[in-house]
Amino acid sequence: QQQVKQSPQSLIVQKGGISIINCAYENTAFDYFPWYQQFPGKGPALLIAIRPDVSEKKEGRFTISFNKSAKQFSLHIMDSQPGDSATYFCAARDVGNQFYFGTGTSLTVIP
Amino acid sequence: DVKVTQSSRYLVKRTGEKVFLECVQDMDHENMFWYRQDPGLGLRLIYFSYDVKMKEKGDIPEGYSVSREKKERFSLILESASTNQTSMYLCASRGQGRTYEQYFGPGTRLTVT
Numbered sequence: 389q390q391q392v393k394q395s396p397q398s399l400i401v402q403k404g405g406i407s408i409i410n411c412a413y414e415n416t417a418f419d420y421f422p423w424y425q426q427f428p429g430k431g432p433a434l435l436i437a438i439r440p441d442v443s444e445k446k447e448g449r450f451t452i453s454f455n456k457s458a459k460q461f462s463l464h465i466m467d468s469q470p471g472d473s474a475t476y477f478c479a480a481r482d483v484g485n486q487f488y489f490g491t492g493t494s495l496t497v498i499p
Numbered sequence: 500d501v502k503v504t505q506s507s508r509y510l511v512k513r514t515g516e517k518v519f520l521e522c523v524q525d526m527d528h529e530n531m532f533w534y535r536q537d538p539g540l541g542l543r544l545i546y547f548s549y550d551v552k553m554k555e556k557g558d559i560p561e562g563y564s565v566s567r568e569k570k571e572r573f574s575l576i577l578e579s580a581s582t583n584q585t586s587m588y589l590c591a592s593r594g595q596g597r598t599y600e601q602y603f604g605p606g607t608r609l610t611v612t
Contacts, residue, residue, distance in 0.1 A: 390541075397539065422600070431503070431589055431603030432542075477541060485530075487601060491541035 391415060392480050394490025401497050407465040409493045411478035414459060418480040418488075423452065423463050426475045426492075435476070436463070468497045502526070503592050503604035511610045518577040520607050522590030528602075529595045531573035533557075533565065536587040536606070545588075548573055549595075580611045 393412045401407045411421075420439055424432035438445045438452040438461065445452045451464040465472055478490040506521035524531065530549050534542040534557075544557030546565040554565050562584060566574045573592075577584055590604040 394541070424603075429508075429605065431591075431605050433603065434600050437600075486544075489534075489542040491539055 390491065391488035392478060392490045394478050394493060396493060397491065398494040399496070401468045401495065403468065403470060403497055403499050405468050405497075407463075407468045407472070407495055407497070409463045409476050409478070409495070410460065411462065411480075411490050412458075412460045413480050413488075415480070415482060416459070417483050419483065420481040421452070421454065421461050422479050422481075422487075423450075424477040424479065424489075426477065428474075432475075432477055465495075468495075470497045470499055473497050503590055503602050505588075505590050505604040505607050507607050508605065509608045509610075511612065512577075512580050513612055514581060516577075516580050516611075518580045518609065518611075520575040520577075520588055520590075520609070522573045522575070522592075522604055523571055524573075524590075524592040524602070525571065526592060526594070526602070527570065528592040528599075529570070530593040531567065532591040532593070532601070533563075533573065533575045534589045534591065535559070536589055542589065545575065580609075582611050585609060585611045 422437035423435045425435040426432040436447050436450050449466045454461045476493045503524045532547040533545040548554045548567040564576045588607045591601050593599050593601040
């Protein structure tokens, strides 16, 4: 049973466009929601994270939007660049400090 | 700088062979994890360890075992490799407490023929 559902599985965006990846969860005890970025041949690396007491967090071109009532959160990449082409994973942490990952989204930004 | 290293980037083994995947972290982290990554399935937790000689099963432990004799080293063992264990294996480590982030190694691409 997938604790964190992620969509879409793949995404193609034009350079300069906005990339949006969505995640949903059921466990209301999750208290930390990170996004990871993974380039081919590398392990995932933390990109940006949010706690459920805020609705939005922005770091440069990357923004997490968090909707606690809907149990959804999303990653927005503004002004997408070819260098952003990677696989993105959302995740959620439970009270036992265990992380649960989404299934990943393969993003391709075309010039 | 945080570092998690894995012994091999690519590995090809035959069905029935015993396979060892090694992971080393240099951050003095208490917690270490083994995941496998498959397309469309994301990251699935195989085993984790919160201390030396301690281990806990994750979501998919069948066919795997682990060993943690030293704090910095966590090994994943496939006792008798099978073709359905062909996958990308990721090791991760994390400090104790809820303020710590999880750091991943570069992964080992294992092919079992």
